[in-house]
Amino acid sequence: MLLQKSIRSAVLALVAAGLFAGSLPPARAQSEASALSALSALPVASVVVGASAAAGAVVAAPVLLSTAGTVLVVKTVESTARGTVFVLERASDGAAVSVEVAGRGAGSLLVGTGALVTVSVIGAGTLLSVAGEVLAFIPNALGQALLFNERVTR
Amino acid sequence: MKLMNTLQHGCAIAVLALAALASPAAHAGRSCAAPQPPKTATVERAMTLAARTHQALEASGARVVVLARSGQDLGKYGLRYSHVGIAYRQDAGQGGHVWRVLHKLNECGTAVSAIYRQGLGEFFMDDLWRFEAAWVVLSPEAQTRMLAVLQDPYRATVLHHRPYSMVSYAWGQTYQQSNQWAIETLALAMQVDSVRTPVTRGQAQAWLQGHQYWPGMLHIDAVTRLGARMTAANVAFDDHPSAQRFSGNIETVTADSVLQWLPRAGLGQPMVALGL
Numbered sequence: 001m002l003l004q005k006s007i008r009s010a011v012l013a014l015v016a017a018g019l020f021a022g023s024l025p026p027a028r029a030q031s032e033a034s035a036l037s038a039l040s041a042l043p044v045a046s047v048v049v050g051a052s053a054a055a056g057a058v059v060a061a062p063v064l065l066s067t068a069g070t071v072l073v074v075k076t077v078e079s080t081a082r083g084t085v086f087v088l089e090r091a092s093d094g095a096a097v098s099v100e101v102a103g104r105g106a107g108s109l110l111v112g113t114g115a116l117v118t119v120s121v122i123g124a125g126t127l128l129s130v131a132g133e134v135l136a137f138i139p140n141a142l143g144q145a146l147l148f149n150e151r152v153t154r
Numbered sequence: 155m156k157l158m159n160t161l162q163h164g165c166a167i168a169v170l171a172l173a174a175l176a177s178p179a180a181h182a183g184r185s186c187a188a189p190q191p192p193k194t195a196t197v198e199r200a201m202t203l204a205a206r207t208h209q210a211l212e213a214s215g216a217r218v219v220v221l222a223r224s225g226q227d228l229g230k231y232g233l234r235y236s237h238v239g240i241a242y243r244q245d246a247g248q249g250g251h252v253w254r255v256l257h258k259l260n261e262c263g264t265a266v267s268a269i270y271r272q273g274l275g276e277f278f279m280d281d282l283w284r285f286e287a288a289w290v291v292l293s294p295e296a297q298t299r300m301l302a303v304l305q306d307p308y309r310a311t312v313l314h315h316r317p318y319s320m321v322s323y324a325w326g327q328t329y330q331q332s333n334q335w336a337i338e339t340l341a342l343a344m345q346v347d348s349v350r351t352p353v354t355r356g357q358a359q360a361w362l363q364g365h366q367y368w369p370g371m372l373h374i375d376a377v378t379r380l381g382a383r384m385t386a387a388n389v390a391f392d393d394h395p396s397a398q399r400f401s402g403n404i405e406t407v408t409a410d411s412v413l414q415w416l417p418r419a420g421l422g423q424p425m426v427a428l429g430l
Contacts, residue, residue: 153314
């Protein structure tokens with residue numbers, strides 16, 4: 001009886017050890033149940049109006065960024081104290097817009113001049129993407145209300 | 155026979171310990187190993203789910219709900235949701251308000267956790283298994299009591315216990331998983347009116363036991379298969395009673411058990427689900 005119990009215990013431990021360590025599915029970015037999200041660093045951006053951008057402020061997206069499916073070309077990329085400013089241009093007519101991504105978004109570092117940026121419009125704001133990854137999210141008032149992150153305890 | 159028992163048990167523990175030591179390398183490249191650039195499709199769906207949940211919560215007239223998400227596929231184990239937090243309306247000044255979620259998160263690859271206050275966007279900003287939210291609107295009394303706790307930095311976090319195991323024993327105090335923190339904090343809110351009346355985890359658990367809370371039961375196959383999605387660092391079984399552990403019955407606070415319990419105990423309305 002004791003032996004049976006110990007074997008069951010050993011099996012449980014071994015299976016746990018083996019499965020947890022060695023049989024994981026191929027790496028993909030699906031979350032664990034309660035893990036701190038690796039995606040939480042959404043690169044929030046704002047439209048540069050005139051000479052300054054108010055990071056985090058709600059600024060109505062210009063027409064250029066209000067039409068889903070619009071494709072823009074990155075004309076310039078400039079690092080600033082607050083983050084990165086991208087000048088984006090519509091190829092058909094040369095209309096341009098500047099957006100400033102706060103901080104150092106993971107995608108910002110990889111995007112250079114000439115990259116194609118796709119505009120998507122969702123209920124919470126505008127998404128600018130390069131090759132299926134988010135370059136910047138420009139929240140509207142609802143989007144601003146949905147985004148907040150504070151670590152409360154150590 | 156007894157020596158063999160001890161040796162085998164010791165051997166198994168040693169293997170488990172080695173696996174735990176080796177696990178970080180094995181898990182390199184997972185979402186918790188390094189931040190990933192957010193995928194457009196994921197962000198679109200997460201923010202859409204957050205926006206629709208926001209609208210539904212606004213329309214409900216509720217001030218406090220227990221909010222759930224599906225972070226991983228637990229369907230094989232009869233579970234639909236994986237994680238709960240306490241969502242509540244917070245004044246934002248000038249007559250406005252926002253919804254915030256207070257919840258406990260495990261720091262990937264570690265055996266510790268922390269309490270976070272996040273927006274609905276962050277709550278769903280994850281590569282969810284299923285883009286679906288579920289919530290239970292708490293009873294008027296529970297909302298009032300819980301809101302008082304949520305607005306009190308001391309009571310909101312006093313029952314937080316940093317050591318974390320994803321499958322922590324529901325009635326144990328060695329570890330504390332996320333859903334466990336949420337209902338222990340709810341139990342605290344329901345028990346005391348005084349701001350500084352001390353309540354221990356043991357007292358909170360005793361209250362839960364006296365108010366029809368029944369933990370989820372994961373059987374050995376479920377645990378081992380579930381384990382394929384876990385890191386060794388945030389999984390431990392040593393807090394479970396030996397008899398249950400040896401028979402592979404792991405009693406833990408599942409999100410589904412919480413959502414089912416609240417209406418049963420008269421602490422909330424029937425669950426509402428919203429999927430994309």
